[in-house]
Amino acid sequence: MSIHKPQLPGNPNTGNKIKSIIILAIPAVIENFFQTTLGFVDTYFVSKIGLVEVSAVGISNALLAIYFAIFMSLGVAVNVFIANFLGANQQKKAQHIAQQAIMMAIFLGILFGFVTLFFAEPLLRLMGIAPNVLEAGAIYFRIVAIPSVLMSLMFVFSSILRGSGDTKSPMIISIVINIVHALLDYVLIFGFAFIPSLGIVGAAWATVIARFLGAIGLYLYIRKSKSVSFVKEYWKIDWRHQWELITLGSPAAGERLIMRAGQIVYFGFIVALGTNTFAAHQIAGNIEIFSYMIGYGFATAATILVGKQVGAQKFDEAKHYAKLCTYLSAVFMTAIGVILFFFGGWAGTFFTTDSKVIDEIKIALQISGIFQPFLAIVLVLTGAFQGANNTKFPMYLTAIGMWVIRTLFVYLLGIRLGWGLMGVWIGIGLDIILKAVILWIKFRRGNWILTKVSPKEDPESKCHPQTARENMSCCPNNY
Structure with a gap:
């Protein structure tokens, strides 16, 4: 059986490397754009109902982000393993780990669904929100989070495809489901023909239906993949x-x-500043997040390319790819920063007519525009470190940045000094700058690559699952 390998040059010049990066990054950027659009469309349509509903969706999404953290971490792991294994020409191992990740995703999705079913209100109360926001938030949160298995499967399916070097298929699915989502959002929120207006409930169901279609579509693409297609024998834990x-x-x-x-914690600080200020923060965040699509796109390329080079034991190539991904992302995100600085306030007028809220959105996005180059470094180097099996250093750095810098300065500047939303976003920017500097120093020192996969003989030749039981000496991992 021939083993499909993504077309990555072995020792290319810088121009060819940049081409490889762009080929992987552009579909990921487009995918991120349409994924971001899902949240953007929700916020836009819900803002037409009222600021209470905007806050309800925003706070629900803040809790969902915790769910995403777990699902994304599984996605990171399977992405890295598949990239490493394929880089080392171990296709069977890549297939096996992919199917193991899917089984774990199903378990985690069901588990978090039950957590939502029984603890929705207590979780939302942790945010210290007003009773009217809690009521709307609980309705939205339950609908979108009880079927958490759809979210977990989408994260893992996408990561499996990306780890194999396929960033186009997740992009296609993202485009399709976001078009469907936008249409469903309008119809279910405001009503159409015989369909009644459902308000925030309609927004929630539009999201669930879109995720269901996305999970099905990604599954079908994996079934057709030459690198990570399913093997019946691997559906055993x-x-x-x-x-x-x-x-x-x-x-x-x-x-x-x-x-x-x-x-x-710091959302609680912002809530204390008032519902309108929190709504301004949410709207600014939904506008600013479009800048993340560039960084995450190049971070995806960095994880894939670094992972494959580490799997092939080509460490100098891995370092060069990481550096190029960082430079390219910084250039593009700086341009986005200029746009946010000069046009952020204008973008806010699409969400609200409240002049004070618009002014707060403008200030927040001007601050955001200034730290975009640093954000590029953080996003891409985090992706590169993950591709090199180094997931601990970014965790330690995040802990220091979040609790020593961000939360502290959000409180001091936003609450104690009375700078409001401006102080909040300055605190966020200081955290990002610190992490960028430390990641860059670590990267330049060159001790950030941890190798866990060595290029051994492809287990397909001697360790096919049907013969694994007969030859355990060459198949310690039951391949």
């Missing part, structure tokens, strides 16, 4: 691989959970 996924993914989960826990 392998506890060793489950532990490997947990070991590599846990620091990534820890990083995101630390970030989300800190967000809950």
Whole structure:
């Protein structure tokens, strides 16, 4: 059987490397754009109902971000393992780890669904929100989060495809489901023909339906993949691989959970500034997040390319790809920063006519525009470190940045000094700048690559699952 390998040059010049990066990054950027649009469309349509509903969706999404942290960490782990294994020409191992990740995703999705069913209100109360916001938030949160298995499967399916070097298929699915989502949002929120107006409930159901379609579409693409298509014998739980996924993914989960826990704390500070200020923060965040699509796109390329080069033991190539991804992302995100600085206030007028809220949105996005180059460094180097099996360092750095810098300065500047939303966003910017500087120093020192996969003989030749039981000496991992 021939093994499909993504077309990555072995020792290309810089021009060819840039081309490889762009080929992987552009579909990821487009995918991120349409994924971001899902939240943007929700916020836009819900803002037409009222600021209470905007706050309800925003606070619900802040809690959902904790769920995402767990699902994304599993996605990071399987992405890295698949990239490493394929870089080392170990296709069967890539297929096996992919299917193990899917089984874990199903378990985690069902688990978080039950958590939502029984603890929706207590979780939302942690945010210290007003009773009218709590009522709307609980309705929205339950509808979108009880079927959490759809979210977990989408994260893992997308990561499997990206790890194999396929960033186009997740992009296509993202485009399709976001078009469907936008249409459903309008119809279900405001009503159309015989369909009644459902308000915030309609926004929630539009999101669930879109995720269901996305999970089905990604599954079908994996079934057609030459690199990671399913093997019947691998649908059996392998506890060793489950532990490997947990070991590599846990620091990534820890990083995101630390970030989300800190967000809950400083979101509470922002809520204390008033419902309108929190709404301004949410709207500014939904506008600014479009800048993240560039950084996440190049971070995806960095994870894939670094992961494959590390799997092939080509460490100098891995470092060069990481540096190029960082430079390219910084250039593009600086341009986005200029746009945010000069046009952020104008973008806010699409969400609200309240002049005070618009002014706060403008100030927040001007501050955001200034730290965009630093954000590029943080996003891309985090992706590169993950591709090199180094998920712990970004976790430690996030913990320091979130609790020593961000939360502290959000409180001091936003609350104690009375700078309001401006102080909040300055605190966020200081955290990002610190992390960018430390990541860059670590990267330049060159001790950030951790290798866990060595290029051994492809297990396909001697360790096919049908013969694994007969030859355990060459198949310690039951391949």
